[in-house]
Amino acid sequence: MYISAQDQGTGMRTHYKCAAILVLGTLLGGTAASAQIVAPDPDTAFSLDAAGATFPFPLIDLWRVEYGKEYPNVSLNYQSIGSGGGIKQHIERTVNFAASDSPMLESEAELAPGTLHIPESLGAVVIAYNLPEMPDSGIQLDGETLAMIFLDEITMWNDPRIAEQNPGLSLPDAEIITVHRSDGSGTTFIFTDYLSTVSPQFDLDVGTGKSVPWPGGVASAGNEGVAGIIRSTAYSVGYVELAYAHQTDMSFAHMQNGDKTAYIRPGIDSISDASASAAAALPAARDSWYGVSIVNAPGPNSYPISSLTYLLVYDDLGGVTSSYAEASAVIHIIDWMLTDGQAYSESLLYVPIPPHIAQIGTDGLSQVTYNGAPIWGANAAMRDMLLADGAGSAGDGSGGCLIATAAYGSEMAPQVQELREIRDSVLMSTASGAAFMGAFNDVYYAFSPQVADIQTQNPEIRSLVRALIAPMISSLSIMSYAETGSEPGVIGLGAAVIALNIGLYIGAPAAAASLAWRRLSRRGKISC
Numbered sequence: 001m002y003i004s005a006q007d008q009g010t011g012m013r014t015h016y017k018c019a020a021i022l023v024l025g026t027l028l029g030g031t032a033a034s035a036q037i038v039a040p041d042p043d044t045a046f047s048l049d050a051a052g053a054t055f056p057f058p059l060i061d062l063w064r065v066e067y068g069k070e071y072p073n074v075s076l077n078y079q080s081i082g083s084g085g086g087i088k089q090h091i092e093r094t095v096n097f098a099a100s101d102s103p104m105l106e107s108e109a110e111l112a113p114g115t116l117h118i119p120e121s122l123g124a125v126v127i128a129y130n131l132p133e134m135p136d137s138g139i140q141l142d143g144e145t146l147a148m149i150f151l152d153e154i155t156m157w158n159d160p161r162i163a164e165q166n167p168g169l170s171l172p173d174a175e176i177i178t179v180h181r182s183d184g185s186g187t188t189f190i191f192t193d194y195l196s197t198v199s200p201q202f203d204l205d206v207g208t209g210k211s212v213p214w215p216g217g218v219a220s221a222g223n224e225g226v227a228g229i230i231r232s233t234a235y236s237v238g239y240v241e242l243a244y245a246h247q248t249d250m251s252f253a254h255m256q257n258g259d260k261t262a263y264i265r266p267g268i269d270s271i272s273d274a275s276a277s278a279a280a281a282l283p284a285a286r287d288s289w290y291g292v293s294i295v296n297a298p299g300p301n302s303y304p305i306s307s308l309t310y311l312l313v314y315d316d317l318g319g320v321t322s323s324y325a326e327a328s329a330v331i332h333i334i335d336w337m338l339t340d341g342q343a344y345s346e347s348l349l350y351v352p353i354p355p356h357i358a359q360i361g362t363d364g365l366s367q368v369t370y371n372g373a374p375i376w377g378a379n380a381a382m383r384d385m386l387l388a389d390g391a392g393s394a395g396d397g398s399g400g401c402l403i404a405t406a407a408y409g410s411e412m413a414p415q416v417q418e419l420r421e422i423r424d425s426v427l428m429s430t431a432s433g434a435a436f437m438g439a440f441n442d443v444y445y446a447f448s449p450q451v452a453d454i455q456t457q458n459p460e461i462r463s464l465v466r467a468l469i470a471p472m473i474s475s476l477s478i479m480s481y482a483e484t485g486s487e488p489g490v491i492g493l494g495a496a497v498i499a500l501n502i503g504l505y506i507g508a509p510a511a512a513a514s515l516a517w518r519r520l521s522r523r524g525k526i527s528c
Helices: 021-027 057-070 083-092 106-111 143-150 186-198 200-205 222-232 242-247 268-276 324-338 340-344 355-365 380-388 402-408 414-425 431-444 448-457 459-481 487-522
Strands: 004-006 013-015 046-052 074-080 097-100 115-129 177-181 218-220 236-241 254-256 306-314
Touching: 046 083, 046 324, 057 074, 057 242, 057 324, 057 340, 074 324, 083 097, 083 106, 083 186, 083 306, 115 186, 115 222, 115 242, 115 268, 115 324, 115 355, 143 177, 143 186, 143 200, 143 254, 177 186, 177 222, 186 200, 186 236, 186 306, 218 222, 222 236, 222 242, 236 242, 268 306, 306 324, 306 355, 324 340, 324 355, 414 459, 431 487, 459 487
Parallel strands: 046 074, 046 097, 177 218, 177 236
Antiparallel strands: 004 013, 097 306, 115 236, 115 306
């Protein structure tokens, strides 16, 4: 069971745990099957805030609409402000989650410890252009030539290096106007990552980043802004997300593949092929994703400017949500995006996340907590108890034990009910009790959801757990003899409870085993 407390001066919730359950966790260790996240309470309205990349905005906005049809009480407000802005708001904890086309830098991750990278979709950056004489898509470019265009080393559309790759086309004798992003952008990161990969000179002069020192050209904010300038400016060329190019009926180039064997049209199949070679080497959600890239991927049909895009989520939502229920709603909508929501990807020319990449996100979501309380609960009954116990309000001083709840059912045993009174009148009144509970909480939730799941799925294990934890729960009633606010009383009786449980679960079995050994030895049954 967990029993929460307010830490003095901070309002930070901590949770009371039974030390003897550590022994139980060792005995019943193992991995249980993942439970499904429970849908948000239909009688409660939730307004969720997110911000970040413009690259996935068309898809996220469609998700907002379709999810709202299924769960009309949940609204999502997504601000398409660029990956840099999304990461900034994530670090400042002003949104429930963020989106970025580029993994967080190490320096950014240090400012947002506990950040999970959740791959949400696959997309592509396309080279959009406006040539009045050639309105159709299909001009062919290789990476080196494109890099020289954006380095201002190729300045005319009929330059021989462009003409050589487009035999039979009458290219205009017109100056090239390059267009790039003015804001911190994951789309810029993907584009410059590609150009730096194919051109050492570009890597040296400009480099890779969400914002880079472009040598020239016209700048505008967002994919929308860049697309708008290209559409209104003859002889311009720039980079936008594939969905924007299609939605606005823009012309775009076919890019030479990483094998240098063909010019590839960006599309569902060619983006999917680009991701296939990188998928097996992707890190876990909680690990660093810095340096992860699928640009210029090998393969005859791999579009070379393809990329994953990510949601950024804290592994504990206590600092960015107002309640357990709201945190649960955040995890539910993100899980929906990774599962049901993927069905809407192809309609906007995004590639659905393959199952093995989606599993990275699901595994990450299953570890998310709210002030230490697991959100990906073992079953609906246990989650309902967390909500009913008040885990939804920070600092409310209530809670419930996952292992004890799974063992005794939703009504709990009378002994467990008694512990709530001990919590409110004794433990909550001392700094030592709160400090112990806070430290123990980190250990307890590393295994308690798995143990609870095992009990839920195995009645025999549940009966065994009930028998094992009954003495421990009874021993905790000793804490009722400590006076309210008495540090010596709580410390002294707390130490006695721990010692008693060590004796019950370790000392007594060890003594019994030693006695049996000696008796068998005296009878000659065992020889050393």
